[in-house]
Amino acid sequence: MPINSFLYPGAKVTSAYEVANSCRWNDGDSPYMTKDNGSSGSTTKSTVSFWIKRGTLGTAQDIWESYNDGSNFFRIRFTSGNLMELKSDISNSTILNKITSRVFRDVGAWYHFCIIIDLSNGTAEDKVQLYINGTRETSFGTNTNTSTTSGAWVGGSADFDFTIGRHPSDDAYLDGYIAEFCFVDNDNLAATNFGEFDEDSPTIFKI
Numbered sequence: 001m002p003i004n005s006f007l008y009p010g011a012k013v014t015s016a017y018e019v020a021n022s023c024r025w026n027d028g029d030s031p032y033m034t035k036d037n038g039s040s041g042s043t044t045k046s047t048v049s050f051w052i053k054r055g056t057l058g059t060a061q062d063i064w065e066s067y068n069d070g071s072n073f074f075r076i077r078f079t080s081g082n083l084m085e086l087k088s089d090i091s092n093s094t095i096l097n098k099i100t101s102r103v104f105r106d107v108g109a110w111y112h113f114c115i116i117i118d119l120s121n122g123t124a125e126d127k128v129q130l131y132i133n134g135t136r137e138t139s140f141g142t143n144t145n146t147s148t149t150s151g152a153w154v155g156g157s158a159d160f161d162f163t164i165g166r167h168p169s170d171d172a173y174l175d176g177y178i179a180e181f182c183f184v185d186n187d188n189l190a191a192t193n194f195g196e197f198d199e200d201s202p203t204i205f206k207i
Contacts, residue, residue: 027175032165041155042186055176070169099142114191134205
């Protein structure tokens with residue numbers, strides 16, 4: 001799928017850059033992808049990165065999930081209020097819940113999200129970090145940080161499988177486009193490993 005190297009409305013148009021790893025999601029088709037984890041990954045560190053363009057607003061839509069069952073999961077989703085949510089439930093108890101103050105209602109824009117998980121970090125606020133378009137998000141309407149130092153949901157295991165495009169318990173199907181989805185086990189990579197700020201327009205983050 002071609003993505004213009006400037007990913008935001010109002011930016012100048014340059015020749016398209018061909019992105020090999022991309023997919024369109026139509027929620028009416030109930031689409032999703034799963035990966036059955038046969039072996040365990042890290043229980044302390046991982047990084048999730050993706051570019052996303054929304055297609056439908058006003059409904060809960062899961063983007064990525066490390067999922068055991070309805071009581072044990074970590075999910076990244078758009079809420080029905082068009083906010084970004086990072087949430088983990090373990091044994092039916094919420095151990096992490098970060099919901100942005102800002103809304104994401106621009107269906108014409110590509111957003112880049114990078115989630116850095118490091119449960120070994122001694123600062124609770126830094127255990128799960130969210131970067132949007134290359135800049136760390138610090139404004140949350142809900143900001144429940146985890147105090148745990150390890151968890152199988154971080155890197156997946158035989159008990160926690162990966163799903164893109166829905167929450168298996170409530171079928172919150174994604175609608176839109178995803179490009180360059182990356183999961184990095186046992187390492188923390190900066191958002192700038194997946195994109196860069198434009199040298200002429202430094203507020204624009206691009207592939």
